[in-house]
Structure formats: C-alpha cells, structure tokens
Amino acid sequence: MKITVIGTGYVGLVSGVCFSEFGFDVVCVDNDVEKIIALQMGNIPIYEPGLGKLLLKNTKAGRLSFTSDTRVSVKDANIVFIAVGTPSKSDGSADLSHVYQAIDDLASSINKDAVLVIKSTVPVGTTRAIKKFLLDRGVELDVVFNPEFLKEGAAVEDFMHPDRVILGVESEKAKQVLSHAYRPLYVFNIPIIFTSLETAELSKYASNAFLAMKVTFINEIANLCECCGADVNEVALAMGLDKRIGDQFLQAGPGYGGSCFPKDTSALEDFADKLGVDMPLVNETIRSNENRRGKMVEKILRACDYDIKGKNISVLGVTFKAETDDMRDSPSIDIVSELIKHGANIRIYDPSFSEQAKKIFSNVIWGKNAYDNCNDADAVVIITDWSEFKALNLKELRNRVKNPLLIDLRSMYPVSEVMSSGFSYCSVGRYFEKLEF
Ligand code: UGA
Helix, strand or coil, rough: EEEEEECCCCHHHHHHHHHCCCCCCCEECCEEEEEEEHHHHCCCCCCCCHHHHHHHHHHHCCEEEEEEEHHHHHHHCCEEEEECCCCEECCCCCCCCCHHHHHHHEEEEEEEEHHHHHHECCCHHHHHHHHHHHHHHCCCEEEECCCCCCCCHHHHHHHHHHCCCEEEEECHHHHHHHHHHHHHHHHHCCCCEEECCHHHHHHHHHHHHHHHHHHHHHHHHHHHHHHHCCEEEHHHHHHHCCCCCCCCCCCCCCCCCCHHHHHHHHHHHHHHHHCCCCCCHHHHHHHHHHHHHHHHHHHHHCCCCCCCCCEEEEECCCCCCCCCCCCCCCCHHHHHHHHHHHCCCCEEEEECCCCHHHHCCCCCCECHHHHHHHCCEEEEEECCCCCCHHHCCCHHHHHHCCCCEEECCCCCCCHHHHHHHCCEEECCCCCCCHHHH
16 A cells, blocks of 8 residues: 655654554655655654654665655555644634645646545544545545544654544545555554544544643642642542543643644634634633743742842753653743743753754753753743653752752642752642742
C-alpha cells in the first residue's frame, strides 16, 4: 500500500513516519522546501521523543521519503492524508486556506482510485464541502475524516497505541482501505470506530474541548483550595480514583496552552455561534483559561511582596508543556513578559533549549541547567512540568540562590519537603501559601 501524507507538522510527520514503521511505503510532502531538504538529510524540525530514530530507520529501509512535489507524490498513492495546519483566524474561526490549497494542488493529479483522508482538525461540514469542491473540478473521490488524537511529547506512542481510531466514512471501499491501513493496530485490540463524516469531525473538537474544560475545572478548584485549606493535588487524586472521572488532565497549573486546545476551543465556540447554539461551558472555559495567566502573575508578584524591580528571577521551563520545544500559546509568554514589564531580571532554563523560546524572549539570559540558572536568584519560578524539575536537589539550590523563595506553578513538590529545605514555597491550589504570605 502506498501512502502520501501532505503536511509535515506534528500530525503529518508523526503519522507518515509511523505508517512507514507499520511497513507501508510512505511519501511525506510539504511546500516548505528547506524543511523537506532537512528531512531528507534525517534532520527533524520538531522535538519529539522517539521520532528521529524511526525516521532514520524507515528512510534507510526505503519505505519513507520526502518531497515538495505534491502532484507527483499523489499519482500512485492508495491513500492521501491531508495533515496541514488549521490555525485560528483573528475571529477565532479555523483558517482552512492551507487545506484547500493542498486539495487544489492535488486535484488534477490524484489517482482516481485513491482515498483522500482529512486528518487536519476542521469544522463540522468541511469534509463534505471538500468532496463537493473536488466534484466541482470533475474529480469524484472517496473522502474520509480521520481525527488525530496524539499529544506532543508522546506522539509516537499515542499513534502506535491509540485509545481509539475514529473514521468518518461514506463508502464500503473507503472502509476497507482504511481498515487495511490501521490493521497493524488490531493486534493491540484498539477499537476502530466507523462513523458519519460529521460525527468524526465533531468528536475531535468535543474531545479537545472536554479535556480543556477538565484542566480549567481543576484550576478553578485550585483557586478554591487556596482559600479554604484544601490541597488540590489530593482533591484531584480523590476525584480521579472515581473511574467515571478518571485521573488524567487533573493537574492544576498555569492554564492550558499549545497549538490545539486554545485553537480548537475557539473554533468550536465560533462554529456553535454560527449555528446559533449556546455553549456556555466552552465559552467560560476559554475565558477562565485566558484569565489564568494574569492570576499567575499576581501570585508571583504577591509572593515577592510586589517588589521585583531589579530582582533576579530564575524561570524553570517555558514550553507550553514538558517534552516539547513548542512555545505556541505557552502561558509562559504572558507570564514572563509581565515580569519583564515589572522590571525583573529574567534568567530562563528550559531543557528543550527551544529556538522558538529564544526568539520570543530575546532580552533574557539563558541558563545551561536548572542549578546554574538559579545562581543569585531572588525567586525561582517553575512554569513547565519537566520531569527534571520534579526532583531538584533543594539543598543545593538553597546554596545558590540569594533569597530562598520557590514559586511552583505546577505544584510538583510536597509542601513539607520544600519548607524543610529552607525555602518559602508558593504553589498552586494549596492553603499553606496563604499562611506563608
Ligand atoms: C492535545 C490533546 O491532548 C491531544 O489528544 C490532541 O490530539 C492534540 O491536542 C491535538 O489536537 O493535536 P497537546 O496539545 O499536545 O494535545 O497537549 P496536552 O498534553 O493535551 O496538554 C495541553 C495543555 O494542557 C498543556 O498546556 C498542558 O500543560 C495542560 N495540562 C494538561 C494541564 O495544565 N494539566 C493537565 O492535567 C493536563
């Protein structure tokens, strides 16, 4: 089976590499020529654990190649996946211009027996509209919608062992072709669910909005914990043990970011609005998450007695979450920028050494490691939940800082452990910080 994947962002590149690992012949396409040249030389443009090894292995085996020539790449393909970006427009709606550009590019050359699969996250009705767009150009194709649920930082594992595969299909042939493509997953008993196009499209937005709401809910519970003597980590544990709730996405923090939750919740809000359907839970999730960053700045300022002008603040972690170098819509962008506005001297260490972050924060000092970054600090602020920040040697850190104040926006430490190492500790969703400050 020959597979072409158009778009080499997170979803496209991971899907292409993983399908080649399944044993299929895969061509990955992108109109960014420099990116394609880099990929042909084995250089991956993103930080994604495990992806580089699989890319090299499958390129070497001759199953995986890269090109910027869409027309040639789709000629013999049995399946063509569209995995280009659908960023937010200024009104919150999804920008589908890359999707339609890709469809337009392939329309005249695609093999007429191929199945076209939309993997980009698109508003409900788009797949059907694409089918019509092609028909209007005299091209009659099976068009499928196949949402991708992989997470950055665990993308290969999520692709290889997904919780489910959702396929919006309208023909028996498309069902068979896609069943063959995902057959390697049958050995793990992964549910493969066939639905209508609209159901598959909405299932993606509904899943991301629900997870975003879950994160926002626990962040609001954290606010309450800070005022009533409860510990949010323990509340989350107690809630998560109920199988109906589940223990994931209940970690309180600085609010969700990244390229998906903010974009997809806004697109869902816009889409529901256009249909005249009220979705107050989604609306409030977006607003509450937007306000969260200001609350985090207030928390840091309060912990520092509103006196950070000329003070050294050591920031640990700026990517939107751990195990990625992705800075898109990271809470750190707003938080650190505010601290800079208040006159703080910022020093940042991020384990990904993110180039995106270096472009965003051009006037800060970059640390080589967490300890070096904390030398002479008046306050240490953890923003991203990188594993290496979960077990810092606090005694060693204590010897390096000027003022032992740890502000942990991911609440990664037991309060007593930090206090006994000589630090004042300010975290998220614990009453102790109220007693302290
Ligand atoms: C998310 C979804 O989890 C994937 O299923 C989906 O495929 C992807 O979007 C997408 O649409 O492409 P991702 O954006 O990589 O994946 O990141 P998540 O792990 O979901 O985290 C999103 C944000 O929520 C991060 O800022 C993270 O720090 C925050 N978060 C997550 C919390 O604050 N607490 C939690 O308990 C979990």
